[in-house]
Amino acid sequence: MPQLSELTAAVAAGKRTDTVRLTQELLAAGSAPQDIVEKGLVPGMAIVGEQFKKNEIFVPEMLVAARAMKEALKLLEPLLASAGIKPKYTAIIGTVQGDLHDIGKNLISMMWRGANFAVIDLGTNVSADKYLAAAKEHNANLVGLSALLTTTMPAMKDTVRILKAAGLSTKIMVGGAPITQAFADEIGADGYAADAGTAVDIAKKLVGQAA
Amino acid sequence: MTSREKVRRALRHEAGPVPVDFGSTGLTSFHVSCVAALREHYGLPRHPVKVCEPFQMLGEVEDDLANALGSDCIAANGRSTMFGFPNEGWHEWRTPWNQLVLVPAGFRTRQSAAGDVYLFPEGDTSVPASGHMPAGGYFFDAIVRQPPFTEEQLDPADNCEEFKLLSAADVEHWEREFARVRGDKRAIVSGVGGMGFGDIALVPAAFLKHPKGIRDVGEWYISLVERRDYIHHIFDYQCEIALRNLATYAALAGDTIDVLVVCGTDFGTQNSQFCSPATFDELFAPYYRRVNDWVHKHTAWKTFKHSCGAVRPLIDRFIDVGFDILNPVQCSAKDMDPVRLKADFGRRIVFWGGGVDTQQTLPFGTPEQVRAQVTERLKAFSPGGGFVFNTIHNVQARTPVANIVAMVDAVRDFNGAAV
Numbered sequence: 001m002p003q004l005s006e007l008t009a010a011v012a013a014g015k016r017t018d019t020v021r022l023t024q025e026l027l028a029a030g031s032a033p034q035d036i037v038e039k040g041l042v043p044g045m046a047i048v049g050e051q052f053k054k055n056e057i058f059v060p061e062m063l064v065a066a067r068a069m070k071e072a073l074k075l076l077e078p079l080l081a082s083a084g085i086k087p088k089y090t091a092i093i094g095t096v097q098g099d100l101h102d103i104g105k106n107l108i109s110m111m112w113r114g115a116n117f118a119v120i121d122l123g124t125n126v127s128a129d130k131y132l133a134a135a136k137e138h139n140a141n142l143v144g145l146s147a148l149l150t151t152t153m154p155a156m157k158d159t160v161r162i163l164k165a166a167g168l169s170t171k172i173m174v175g176g177a178p179i180t181q182a183f184a185d186e187i188g189a190d191g192y193a194a195d196a197g198t199a200v201d202i203a204k205k206l207v208g209q210a211a
Numbered sequence: 212m213t214s215r216e217k218v219r220r221a222l223r224h225e226a227g228p229v230p231v232d233f234g235s236t237g238l239t240s241f242h243v244s245c246v247a248a249l250r251e252h253y254g255l256p257r258h259p260v261k262v263c264e265p266f267q268m269l270g271e272v273e274d275d276l277a278n279a280l281g282s283d284c285i286a287a288n289g290r291s292t293m294f295g296f297p298n299e300g301w302h303e304w305r306t307p308w309n310q311l312v313l314v315p316a317g318f319r320t321r322q323s324a325a326g327d328v329y330l331f332p333e334g335d336t337s338v339p340a341s342g343h344m345p346a347g348g349y350f351f352d353a354i355v356r357q358p359p360f361t362e363e364q365l366d367p368a369d370n371c372e373e374f375k376l377l378s379a380a381d382v383e384h385w386e387r388e389f390a391r392v393r394g395d396k397r398a399i400v401s402g403v404g405g406m407g408f409g410d411i412a413l414v415p416a417a418f419l420k421h422p423k424g425i426r427d428v429g430e431w432y433i434s435l436v437e438r439r440d441y442i443h444h445i446f447d448y449q450c451e452i453a454l455r456n457l458a459t460y461a462a463l464a465g466d467t468i469d470v471l472v473v474c475g476t477d478f479g480t481q482n483s484q485f486c487s488p489a490t491f492d493e494l495f496a497p498y499y500r501r502v503n504d505w506v507h508k509h510t511a512w513k514t515f516k517h518s519c520g521a522v523r524p525l526i527d528r529f530i531d532v533g534f535d536i537l538n539p540v541q542c543s544a545k546d547m548d549p550v551r552l553k554a555d556f557g558r559r560i561v562f563w564g565g566g567v568d569t570q571q572t573l574p575f576g577t578p579e580q581v582r583a584q585v586t587e588r589l590k591a592f593s594p595g596g597g598f599v600f601n602t603i604h605n606v607q608a609r610t611p612v613a614n615i616v617a618m619v620d621a622v623r624d625f626n627g628a629a630v
Contacts, residue, residue, distance in 0.1 A: 055483055055524075058483065059483075060436045097345070097347060098348045099345070100343060100352040103429070149607070150570055150575070177480070177481040178570040194482050
């Protein structure tokens with residue numbers, strides 16, 4: 001039976017075939033799907049996040065690792081669902097209205113999944129109403145808003161205002177190239193992250209506060 | 212001293228008045244709404260502004276506006292647009308923000324009930340749209356049309372459809388275009404195209420009706436790790452075509468142009484890079500070197516490399532592969548402090564940009580803040596030449612005209628004070 005640490009190393013290195021094979025072998029040997037996720041995949045993606053923060057790896061390597069994780073989750077998620085096991089936290093994510101850019105948003109989505117959040121990705125060009133409806137429907141702990149354009153920063157501001165006015169306990173995180181901590185503070189967001197690695201740390205901190 | 216002499220002096224890293232570029236490339240210009248606002252501000256004749264670049268919806272900076280702004284550069288433009296239709300046959304079009312503009316004949320749109328606008332490759336509305344301006348947006352993004360594929364089916368030739376030798380129509384266009392600009396007192400900036408190795412804006416191929424190969428943005432980045440042979444095949448073919456086109460183009464251009472825009476591939480994100488230095492060395496450097504070596508061997512032109520973002524760790528490599536000019540010098544990105552950039556690289560590469568931050572200060576600051584930042588950047592970058600003033604990338608829609616004017620005035624005052 002392979003060790004969970006082997007799976008961690010495989011996903012961190014983005015080895016898709018090895019990640020899938022090790023997941024299958026661990027399942028066949030009787031490992032619990034939840035353990036495979038929490039003790040195999042999640043630590044692997046945590047390594048990816050740390051390496052990304054330190055500029056030891058870059059967007060392509062992160063995408064390759066996330067794809068390996070996704071393939072393993074395809075095997076694990078049906079088993080987790082049938083056992084009634086859900087991730088502890090749920091996050092909604094999307095790029096704000098008027099903005100179609102999604103590389104950054106997709107990276108955060110993958111990293112949150114890799115930190116064992118349930119992630120509902122609303123895609124791009126998402127209206128405030130859509131964020132609000134999804135946050136209510138899924139009882140989300142966290143809503144992530146992304147924007148690349150200076151022209152869509154006002155849409156981010158409006159979305160935060162509408163979500164806050166709805167009185168939900170959901171925490172709101174913002175990010176994207178032109179976004180700064182100062183802008184996040186100005187519009188009343190609960191958190192800001194400058195990169196996909198940091199976004200996991202901040203998200204954990206925020207949902208910890210919300211719990 | 213003519214504008215052209217000012218620019219040439221700066222490109223030779225000689226001290227002098229700071230030359231300015233407003234509008235000579237699709238990377239150093241203004242959104243069409245800003246062009247109209249500037250024309251109004253300077254009291255220039257009112258007419259619908261031409262959308263000279265429909266992807267980013269850039270407006271044409273005509274000579275009267277260029278003079279009002281004090282621009283020292285002029286473009287010799289290519290024939291075709293990002294959507295594969297030529298920049299000709301102008302007609303009026305009302306934008307979603309209610310501006311009457313001029314667009315080329317191939318600019319044929321469809322609008323959804325929600326107000327989203329779609330554009331089509333080569334203006335052919337019978338094929339799927341390749342450009343999308345969301346309701347409330349100000350420019351188009353490429354629609355990714357990724358055909359399903361398996362690893363075994365992948366053929367690099369599918370990603371090479373867009374690399375073609377210049378056609379007879381292209382040659383005729385360049386003859387006319389060089390005749391138009393030849394003898395102008397300004398520096399002439401141009402580009403033959405086809406040298407954007409892995410430019411992510413070009414990967415989805417908004418100009419092709421039925422793109423094949425790898426056209427998805429994420430899949431392309433994955434290919435830089437997992438399919439390096441595939442990428443080398445594409446770049447090698449692309450480079451061969453580019454060098455043959457350069458020879459044709461150079462024979463037509465001669466010494467008419469001063470600057471060749473080579474490539475807009477972005478290597479920087481806000482806080483990091485899109486690839487490691489080792490990946491740059493292996494995948495990109497050989498092709499950039501071939502292009503730059505050819506240009507420097509056969510012409511007196513300076514080569515222009517655009518890359519947004521935090522590219523400090525790659526600037527030595529840009530210099531090493533032969534680039535003369537770096538744009539847009541995104542000082543708002545990590546480790547891109549102007550004083551340090553000038554000290555570390557300023558004798559070896561020309562900074563074309565960096566003049567003012569278009570993410571924060573120019574769109575959201577006050578005119579006083581704009582003036583202060585422009586003056587600070589001029590002081591940092593201008594000593595000893597090696598600097599052409601420009602905003603950091605194109606001026607975005609909704610930027611207050613008072614801020615743009617504050618920038619223009621600050622440059623003029625700095626140059627006036629320096630004389």
